[in-house]
Amino acid sequence: MVKIGNIELPDFPLLLAPMEDVSDPPFRRLCKMHGADLMYSEFISSEGLIRDAIKSRMKLDIFDYERPVGIQIFGGDEEAMALSAKIVEAVNPDLIDINFGCPVKKVVCKGAGAGVLKDVDLMIRLTKAVISSTSLPVTVKTRLGWDEDSINIDEVAERLQDVGVQALTVHARTRAQMYKGHSDWTHIQRIKNNPRITMPIFGNGDIDSPEKALEYKNRFGLDGMMIGRAAIGYPWIFDEIKHYFKTGEHLPKPGMPERIEAASNHLKWAMEWKGERLGIVETRRHYTNYFKNIHGFKEYRQKLVTTDGADDLMKVFDEIRDAFADYQLS
Structure with missing residues (x-):
């Protein structure tokens, strides 16, 4: 201790x-x-x-x-x-x-x-x-x-x-x-x-x-x-x-569902704490890291950093869930 x-x-x-x-x-x-x-x-x-x-x-x-x-x-x-x-x-x-x-x-x-x-x-x-x-x-x-x-x-x-x-x-x-x-x-x-x-x-x-x-x-x-x-x-x-x-063994790497959940929770909690507008803007800097090395993610990253409004952003996360439902991380 x-x-x-x-x-x-x-x-x-x-x-x-x-x-x-x-x-x-x-x-x-x-x-x-x-x-x-x-x-x-x-x-x-x-x-x-x-x-x-x-x-x-x-x-x-x-x-x-x-x-x-x-x-x-x-x-x-x-x-x-x-x-x-x-x-x-x-x-x-x-x-x-x-x-x-x-x-x-x-x-x-x-x-x-x-x-x-x-x-x-x-x-x-x-x-x-x-x-x-x-x-x-x-x-x-x-x-x-x-x-x-x-x-x-x-x-x-x-x-x-x-x-x-x-x-x-x-x-x-x-x-x-x-x-x-x-x-x-x-x-x-x-x-x-x-x-x-x-x-x-x-x-x-x-x-x-x-x-x-x-x-x-x-x-x-x-x-x-x-x-x-x-x-x-x-x-x-x-x-x-x-x-x-x-x-001495590795945990499995977080898959797309875990990454989406973490990023969307981060956004929700930021909006609760800072207010919707500031929470949205200040969470944008984190998305690149949550979805680093995810093939084909560029289009959705662009949506995440340009979309305004909590409801519209949650719809983007739903799109990502659907688009990457079968995605396997290498």
Whole structure:
């Protein structure tokens, strides 16, 4: 069993990564149904919360069926981070996570996300500000360092634990790598093997198959792993990995009925949460992934991303069911 504060997770839990414009309640609901053990919100700007920005406030929505769930915040100002932690605590998540890993320029330029990797003292001050403002467990997600010449995750891990961080997830790339090149989990393994480190250590980066998940589980000896991009349009990956861990065998790949059901549920839940128009528009980005490598699907994908209106979209899904009733995935 893995514990974060009073949160009890199964042995070697699988975490759903916080992904901007992806990890919203409808998507999290699907991942929870298919085996994710702990999930996080999209990252939320501390300044946005304080300004009462509508988009930031919407990201605070959590539901009992997805617990345990954490809300992730980012920012570069101690006072703003402290106040946003109080705002977050009011909606009663299971934990608060701090993003010190986002490599996107607009975040880094504000001295937030991975930008803080260049100033570990600031990182610690920001973390202390959050911890002192909440009774919830506080965790951190970060990267190996700013670039290959300044990998400082060993110092970061020790200092974060010393100020009270209760779990650490490391994306095994530097900020300079963005999402390119290979992730290097040996750095995370070194942290886990540090006798000073007692908090759970989770790895993130490039987990895209049950085989790789088992290989990394056995090779690096971490407490669990976080899965991000591989789950987009494919929430089944969590169940597939868990089944492979237990049996060494693969679950059957989801067929067209399962893919149609997942995509249509995603749309329905998005419309329920965001309203019909926004739910329709924001679900469009997911259809390519739900129906990746499906021969002859281009015509229907075009309909899904251009049709307006809930009833008309559900008719498109009915068309797809009929057209692919005998389709066998290779």
